[in-house]
Amino acid sequence: MGLIHRFFGINANAENAQKVNYQKTSYTIALTGNPNTGKSTIFNTLTGLNQHTGNWPGKTVLRAEGSYIYRGMVFNLVDLPGTYSLLANSVEEQVAGDYLCFSKPDATVVVVDATCLERNLNLALQVLEITSKVVVCVNLVDEAKRKGIEIDADSLAAELGVPVVSTAAREGFGLDKLLSAIAGVSTGSTITVPYTVKYAKRIEDALTKIEPQIRKLVGEEFNSRWLALRFLDKDQAVISAIQKWMTEKVPLHIKTGGTALA
Ligand SMILES: Nc1nc2c(ncn2[C@@H]2O[C@H](COP(=O)(O)OP(=O)(O)OP(=O)(O)O)[C@@H](O)[C@H]2O)c(=O)[nH]1
Numbered sequence: 088m089g090l091i092h093r094f095f096g097i098n099a100n101a102e103n104a105q106k107v108n109y110q111k112t113s114y115t116i117a118l119t120g121n122p123n124t125g126k127s128t129i130f131n132t133l134t135g136l137n138q139h140t141g142n143w144p145g146k147t148v149l150r151a152e153g154s155y156i157y158r159g160m161v162f163n164l165v166d167l168p169g170t171y172s173l174l175a176n177s178v179e180e181q182v183a184g185d186y187l188c189f190s191k192p193d194a195t196v197v198v199v200d201a202t203c204l205e206r207n208l209n210l211a212l213q214v215l216e217i218t219s220k221v222v223v224c225v226n227l228v229d230e231a232k233r234k235g236i237e238i239d240a241d242s243l244a245a246e247l248g249v250p251v252v253s254t255a256a257r258e259g260f261g262l263d264k265l266l267s268a269i270a271g272v273s274t275g276s277t278i279t280v281p282y283t284v285k286y287a288k289r290i291e292d293a294l295t296k297i298e299p300q301i302r303k304l305v306g307e308e309f310n311s312r313w314l315a316l317r318f319l320d321k322d323q324a325v326i327s328a329i330q331k332w333m334t335e336k337v338p339l340h341i342k343t344g345g346t347a348l349a
């Protein structure tokens with residue numbers, strides 16, 4: 088891919104250890120991924136009966152939340168609806184994109200289907216544009232094996248710059264490693280260096296001009312590169328949400344979205 092990314096393992100060095108947030112004992116984790124990749128299977132296995140469901144505010148989309156305890160810390164899992172992108176072409180994409188951008192979970196698990204990795208990585212790259220605190224869970228490795236497909240999780244981790252864990256969630260395979268990877272990223276003991284999608288020169292040139300202006304408006308609180316991309320995409324929902332946030336201090340919350348970048 089031409090770019091070199093480094094992914095540091097759990098507790099890789101003393102410098103990383105200093106960044107660990109030892110004060111915090113409760114973390115919010117988002118589960119996202121294409122439809123049918125096994126998100127709810129992972130959610131149910133990890134949270135057991137310790138979960139509750141409802142609808143997302145103002146939407147008829149199911150919202151499931153649950154929690155589990157790992158190494159003395161509480162992890163609150165939010166099972167997002169399955170989506171192919173975060174560009175708000177459907178109500179599910181709006182819910183997922185909105186949550187990841189503006190609720191800022193401590194870590195996001197992108198569940199991808201090992202039998203069709205390429206298509207699934209589209210969403211993973213979009214998530215990496217929004218947040219660096221990502222774990223990629225390559226699920227359905229049992230199904231992939233049956234089809235003669237083997238995924239090299241370590242190489243993928245090196246390319247993406249975030250931990251990659253192989254799982255077969257229905258039989259519980261790999262979930263111990265997933266728990267460890269989630270804890271590492273959410274506490275900060277695992278430092279990630281996510282792959283950055285580079286766009287055509289004219290788009291990158293425009294981003295160079297717009298992004299500092301957006302950062303001036305929203306500060307470091309939100310991902311200014313992603314917001315700049317949404318501006319270039321003429322995403323009216325993002326533009327009006329920021330206008331409202333600036334004038335009325337209404338929390339950033341996107342209702343509708345735009346179209347993909349040309
Ligand atoms: N063979 C195999 N099947 C799995 C695995 N994980 C989940 N499944 C099955 O895949 C189907 C979809 O799983 P779900 O957990 O509902 O997937 P989801 O991502 O929550 O789906 P949506 O909520 O519709 O996006 C179910 O029939 C699961 O039993 C796995 O690792 N291996």
Ligand SMILES: [Mg+2]
Binds near residue numbers: 126127128169
């Ligand atoms: Mg589900």
